[in-house]
Amino acid sequence: MYITGGVVSKDNPLYLEASTDFNLAIKKFPFIIVFCFSEDDVINTLKYAISEDIPFRVRNGRHDYEGNSNVNKGIVIDVSNINYTFIDEVNNKAKFGGGITTGKMYSDLVNKGYTVPSGTCPDVGFAGLTSCGGVGFAARLLGLSCDNLLEIELINYKGEKIVANEYSNDNLFWAVRGGLASNFGVVVSLTYKITPVCNVSTYVITWNPKYFVDVLDTWQSFTPYADVRLTTSVEYKKESSGDILLSSSGQFFGGKEELERIIEPLLKVAPTESVEIETISYEEALEKWSSDCTGPEKFKGTGSFIYTPLSKRILNCLEAELISAPKNSTQFYEFIGLNGNVSKVKPNETAFVHRNSLYLIEIKSAWDLEMDREDNVNWTNNVKDLLDSVGIGTYRGFTDFDIIDWQRQYYGDNYPRLREVKTQYDPLNIFNFPQSIEPL
Ligand SMILES: Cc1cc2nc3c(=O)[nH]c(=O)nc-3n(C[C@H](O)[C@H](O)[C@H](O)COP(=O)(O)OP(=O)(O)OC[C@H]3O[C@@H](n4cnc5c(N)ncnc54)[C@H](O)[C@@H]3O)c2cc1C
CATH class of the missing domain: 3.30.43.10 (Uridine Diphospho-n-acetylenolpyruvylglucosamine Reductase, domain 2)
Structure with missing residues (x-):
């Protein structure tokens, strides 16, 4: 050996x-x-x-x-060096090495006029992201990344290669679409359905942060039910300088005028500070969203899926939490719109259980100095506690070791079946780590 x-x-x-x-x-x-x-x-x-x-x-x-x-x-x-791409235009699919990143996947495909829906930050691994679900700016039209997955090849605990798709090892194929692949083995390849793309229209609106409650209240009542070609988010952020920023962004697979009509509720809810609506190539849109990604930093992050609109009382609490968040560090909430074609798949059809949520909230704090760590971790956990009183569970991609009932929060009613699959494919619990799926 x-x-x-x-x-x-x-x-x-x-x-x-x-x-x-x-x-x-x-x-x-x-x-x-x-x-x-x-x-x-x-x-x-x-x-x-x-x-x-x-x-x-x-x-x-x-x-x-x-x-x-x-x-x-x-x-x-x-596995990051196993990052090849084979595009099969005849059959509308692409096969990637298990170590491809979101950024390389996007650029290899967009050069040929295709995409697979994924997240915004280029350095995120595509196998890790897909096997948690895969949330991004094309989700309401094209679904989660895992909804576009056709097949994986995985090395199991015996060192054998297993091919999983709809017809072969279908139980495993079900599990890796939301159940985090490292619970079952090492993914060495992923094959996806690819979708032709050309231009998209995008918007970015900023407001004075004092309008947070009104903007979020309007956003949450319109975005989950808007035209599925539109996926949007709202960011409410406190910079380390103490400045607070409020913005909303979105990507629409259609024209600029139509987009402007659809987002009218947002344009009217409060006086805007800036509005940018443009039609650009898909490649330019990918660059635009990735420019918001930070480099490595010290942070604590968590999340919450929201199934029914948050009350004004909770929104006021979220606002108060952000305003009083620890100084000399950054905190934000990102509200990521879902529903649309994400919820066309049933909660038990793949391991990604949160199909019927309206949106996902990411809560994050980041600091430079070690002395600011504790306050920021506590702040993030306090906001999570608040949202646990109204939200249902969190995203597997936002690993949070402070969540005690992680089985329910990540996987809900799919956890018993995930345990069965774990027992079938990793009976000795070789792929064992904090919050890994427990065999029966
Ligand atoms: C800055 C940032 C931006 C993000 N943006 C998004 C987003 O837009 N959308 C979204 O859905 N998620 C997003 N995420 C969450 C991200 O999808 C998950 O954290 C994902 O698991 C990261 O995968 P990785 O390969 O980069 O990380 P790693 O730390 O390398 O791996 C994460 C997990 O995946 C497992 N894993 C990775 N590769 C393989 C493989 N080939 N085979 C088996 N197991 C594997 C690892 O063992 C580990 O358990 C973001 C995270 C960060 C920090």
């Missing part, structure tokens, strides 16, 4: 970078990081870790909120 691939150990000058996650608040020191260049590298490293009883984690884009793809005194199996 031996490891193949690019091995980075503690004495290697590359070790610090190779062991650093996107969330800089979490620092872990693995025994080695193995950069895999082929399926054989994955199989050999996995077999070695299992035979030597060394803890291991599968890693790609390093964006897990809690650094759950890294492990102290263990082996990180990094």
Whole structure:
């Protein structure tokens, strides 16, 4: 049993970078990081870790909120170099290596005039994102990323390759669409349906932040039921300077005039500070959204799915929480519109259970100085507690170790079936990490 691939150990000058996650608040020191260049590298490293009883984690884009793809005194199996793209235009599908990022997937496809719906930040791993669901600015029309998945190839605990699709290993295929793939093995390829794209219309509106309650109240009553070609979000953010910003953005698969008509309720709800509505190429839209992405930072994040509109009382509480949030650090809520074609799939049809939610709220705080950590973590947890009184569960992609009933929050009624699939495909619980699915 031996490891193949690019091995980075503690004495290697590359070790610090190779062991650093996107969330800089979490620092872990693995025994080695193995950069895999082929399926054989994955199989050999996995077999070695299992035979030597060394803890291991599968890693790609390093964006897990809690650094759950890294492990102290263990082996990180990094698949980020397995990132090829094959586009099959005849059959309208594309196959990607299990280590592709959202950004590379987008650019490889958009060059040929296609897309698969995904998130906004280019460095996020596509296997991790898809297997949590995959929420983004095309979701209300094209569905979640996982709704466009046709097949995965995964290396299991025996080092064998399993192909899962609608017809073969369908139970596993069900589970990896919302149930986080690392519970079952290492994904080495993903095949998706691709959709032709050309131009889209986008908008960005800003308001004085004092209108937060009115804007959000209007947004939540119109966006879940708007034309499915439109996906929108609202961001309410406090900068480390203390400035508070309120904005809404959206992407529409249609013309500018039509978009302007659809978002009229938002344009009228309060005096705007700026309005930008334009028709641009899909590629330009991808660049526009990705320009808002931050680099690695120290943060605490969590989420909440909202199934019924929030009352003004809760909105006032959210406003008060943000205004009084810890100083010298950043906090925000991002309200991400769903429903539309996301809810055309039933909650038990894939492992992504939150099909009937109206929107997802991301709650995040970020700080520079260690002394600001505790206040920000407490702030994030307090807001989560508030939203737990009205929301139902959270997104698997926003890993939060402070959630005690994570099984219910991430997976709801799908958890018992996920445990069955786990038992079938990983009976010895080899793929075992905090908040991993428990076999029966
Ligand atoms: C800045 C930022 C922006 C984000 N934006 C979005 C967004 O727009 N939409 C959205 O839906 N989500 C978003 N997310 C959440 C993101 O989708 C999840 O955190 C996702 O799991 C990250 O995958 P990764 O490969 O980047 O991270 P990693 O930390 O490398 O992996 C995350 C998890 O996926 C597993 N994993 C990764 N690759 C594989 C593989 N090939 N086989 C098996 N398991 C694997 C890991 O073991 C780990 O459990 C965002 C997160 C951040 C931090």
